[in-house]
Amino acid sequence: MEYEKLLKNVYLNISKKESSCDRFEIKKPIIIYEGKKTIITNFFIIADCMRRNPEHLAKFLYKNLASFGEIAGDRLILTRKIPKEIVSQKIFLYAEQFVKCKNCGKPDTEIVEDKKENYLKCLACGTKYILTKI
Ligand SMILES: [Zn+2]
16 A cells, blocks of 8 residues: 555654664754744754653753743744853753763663652663752
8 A cells, every 4th residue: 555655654754853863962952043032943853862851851941041932843942032052051951950860970861750759760870869840
């Protein structure tokens, strides 16, 4: 069936996009400005390369950049005009707080969600600690 073949191809392309990084990396944000809006065009890739949920990173940025916003496909649209350096700094800060292990400094971690708390679990050294809420 041609249609099924087509669907399969679409699915494969999506899967490929979802694993854009082989290893941990803090990507530099690619930013464009539209009027007063700040748009991070590679937002999905940034979150993906840090192995984090885009929603979680977005929430952190809204709070730390004092902006509202929304995720639109691969992009994050912030409702305020924010200098590129500031956005980069906050993404770096996010990695420090929510990706890198406080004990060994490695980024091989995952967020474990509990009913009450979020934990950072390090897959390299086994440390687990409570994360501050965003
Ligand atoms: Zn560790």
